[in-house]
Amino acid sequence: MPLRTEVPVRSYEEIRFATRRVAHVGGSLRDIARLAGVSVKTVSNVVNGYAHVSAATREKVERALSEMDYRPNLSARNLRQGRTGVIALGLPEIDKPYFAELSRFVIAAAAEHRWIVVIEQTDGELHRERQVLDGVRDHRIDGLILSPVAIGKEELAARTDDTALVLLGERIHDGPADHVAIDNVRAARDVTEHLLGLGRTRVAALGAQENAASGTSSVRLAGYREAMAAHGLPEMVVEVERFGRPEGAAAMAALLASPARPDAVFCFNDLLALGAMRAILAAGLRVPQDIAVAGVDDIEDGRFSTPTLTSVAPDKTQLARVAVDLLKRRLDGPAHHPVQEVTADYHLMIRESTALTPATSPATP
Secondary structure: OOOOOOOOOOOHHHHHHHHHHHHOOOOOHHHHHHHHOOOHHHHHHHHOOOOOOOHHHHHHHHHHHHHOOOOOOHHHHHHHOOOOOEEEEEEOOOOOHHHHHHHHHHHHHHHOOOOEEEEEEOOOOHHHHHHHHHHOOOOOOOEEEEOOOOOOHHHHHOOOOOOEEEEEOOOOOOOOOEEEEEOHHHHHHHHHHHHHHOOOOOEEEEEEOOOOOOOHHHHHHHHHHHHHHHOOOOOEEEEOOOOOHHHHHHHHHHHHOOOOOOOEEEEOOHHHHHHHHHHHHHOOOOOOOOOEEEEEOOOHHHHHOOOOOEEEEEOHHHHHHHHHHHHHHHHHOOOOOOOOEEEEOEEEEEOOOOOOOOEEEEEOO
């Protein structure tokens, strides 16, 4: 025989109230208003964050919202505002640790605004980046955060789609859209200076790219060259096709086979550095005793490699939060809000691959 629990209800109105409480998960605005002893309009004002509500009234409403476990209908609210509550994040390679880690922070920052993030992989190809830019409206996206590799400033300036856009990375500075990145020239100079400060004089740069007129490779190469020129030392520059572990190992093997073997190497990202360390150890040499190695990105793999990897650590939390905040400002602000260029922080994380005693050297760009 099924169990049944009877709950005494004193009035017909209470029966209606109890029924609605079940029908509306967490209760409706009318239920909240009755519990708080205010109007439905007042509850709506509190839920939507309007300022013209007294502190005492706001406290009563928020207490009622908590007691009723109220959850707003975000879809309905977004439709009323002409928005979807969805933004896109366009990245070159989502399987690369740096972009995977950055995605996590973007998703966390977006969640504070109750936004959903759709991730688009562009493979760094021009037609894919164009597709992401052109497809925003079709997918009903409120805004786009894009890390471009191929598309240029002029093409972005000619864009007619008015969907909010924020740029990441080193490809486009002072362009037609809001942009956030670290100062990569200074960061590359700092890490090269660190290697030179160890007494190394044959410091190689691993990661140049022949066709990279702008972008990650060119700005990091510029910082390396500034440091080497300041010390009057010759450059040792090695090109790679991609920023991956295999390319780092192959490039390092070529360096080791050259007549002038380096005593330190600055790799333009951590994956190149991990590959380079593998090639050095495979050749029977030691890191850092024979060759010191440093990278950029501070990915988690480098903190658990043997030896642990010295790396420039961009403030990924700050990069993500600033990008999301810029996007929200663009969505909520005036149509012709001035374009903003924001420089994020970084730190030089000194670990075993350059010094047997780990340390942290902060830098504020």
